[in-house]
Amino acid sequence: MDSKSRLLFIAILFLFAASLRASPSYYCYKASQSISIDGKLDEAAWNGVPSMTLRHISTGAEPKLRCTAKMLWDEKYLYIGFDLEDTDIWALNSEQQGSKAKLAIMNSDPFVKIFLDPDSDAQNYMEIHVNPLNNLYQTWLGHGSSDKFKRVLDLSPENYHNDWSCEGLKKAVSINGTLNKRDDTDKSWCVEVAIPWSSLKRFCIASCPPSTGDVWRILLGRVERKDLGTEKTYFTSSVIGFEDCHQVDKWNYLIFSDEPAEKTAQNPSPVSGQLELKLAWVWSMENKPTAEIAQTAKSLGFNSIAWMLPQRPGIAEECHKAGMKLFGVVFFPSGPSDKKYRQLILPDEEKLAKQIKENFTQNLKPQGGGEPLIGGESCDMDFWCLERPETMEYAKKLVDDFLDAGYDGIAFDAIGYKNYYACFCPICVAKHEEFIKANPQLSRQAAIYKYSEQRLVSFLSELVRYTKEKKPDTMTTCHIWPNFAPNPLYGNKVPFDYCGQTVSWFFKPHWELDKVERYIDEVVRQGSRYHKASHGAPFITVWYSPDDKSVGRVKEEIRMVKQSGAKGIQFAELSSLLANPEMAKMISEELDGKAPAKRE
16 A cells, blocks of 8 residues: 555544544534435435434443434424444334333333433423334423432423323334344334424424524434343433433534535544644743743643733743743633623522632532533623623723734633623613514523624624734634533634634543543534634643542543644643643643554
């Protein structure tokens, strides 16, 4: 094999490996042609539609037999298709009226399962099962077991509505083999389901059918059983970490697009490449000389610093002497002197924020172990309201100061919402009401979410535009924080050069590596979805003891980023990396290219 062929072969291997990794988000494209529900998935409309590989619900292990799912939508239906290898296809329970007969399908048979949460609010979601006999179990639940501190599912009739039927649902199963003939070898079975929007409207706070860009939650799965009464094995589109499909906060984000799949199929992850931006954030080394900080960061393999400390005379020159680029951080949480510009949140949310601040070192750390839940968490900091003209003026003044001092780039941080979804000051409430009135197809809550996201994107986009207008060659990046709970990965809608979105959070319980890998994959693949010149730059966090990540854990995270083909990587925070000599040594080896860019 010549060198050119070898490189092509390696590239194909990387692309194939990338295609197997599930994504924290799934883009649901619009069907360009009609779909006949026959269980065969052979219509032209399914061509080019991205598939999700279902993996073990607890460990993320790949299934031994093919186990994939994909989705489409049109003005009448949401379509879900499953393609499942199976050497012994069987099922016992026929569909009958009454909750007990329906439950027999769930409790006895192998089946596929669909969990659907309209509006991504962890409330009023559907659960649908189909077995190889094409028989159905269906229910809806008021809430799941996604509370971060209880992890308990309410099985009462008030929450679990087993007598519900999804009116107008269509389903079909095709079998490549012989059903219930246990002494031969089968090949596969496929399931095709069409869920009518008319049956989902009662559960939606937003428009139904959805609009392009709307975000729901989805979990697709397969349950395998060797025989009646044997243990179940779960394979799901999102790895939960343990056997509980009702952890709604761990489901995939389902993002609707009105573009046809054949024109906008998700970009495959690029093969491993060169990191152009290697950015270390600095906020706690105020007693160190600038030259020492710059040289230290360079020795670890970084080529840029995001400076969150007060400005120093000659700081840009010192960094440039060390061969480092310098980013000024536009970071301005609200303080006592600017109380009139401060965001307001609801009383219960403010109370929760106070509890988190008072118990920060205990079990109420913000975003501990996952994304914030709406109504379940609030940030312990205060933030400026994005509707106040003074907020934009102050942010632009910071940009001016940095560029006038010779900084190479601007990094934006701490621009978001204290409660992770909206501000409720009088100015914002008036804006909400205008938006609600102009969008009668949306529920009140959905309109507030949509307006809040649009305001975030427009605010940050204006700052990027202003920065580039003042000095066109200035690099722009960010740390997307506070998280925006209705759409955590909204950052790629802003035209940053390098969009820093968190792929590994600071605090325990640390995210499972499977989740880290999926977030990296999403941030990198979707980095240029809205702006061709933009790149996703995964943001990795390391904190002080007692929440230190192990050296091996951080090494694995870096290698995932390198393998993803990312053009940038960001770390917070530099002093935490230096606190452990073994950590510093490993970072240096990984970022200067000495270590192989692959997972062990």
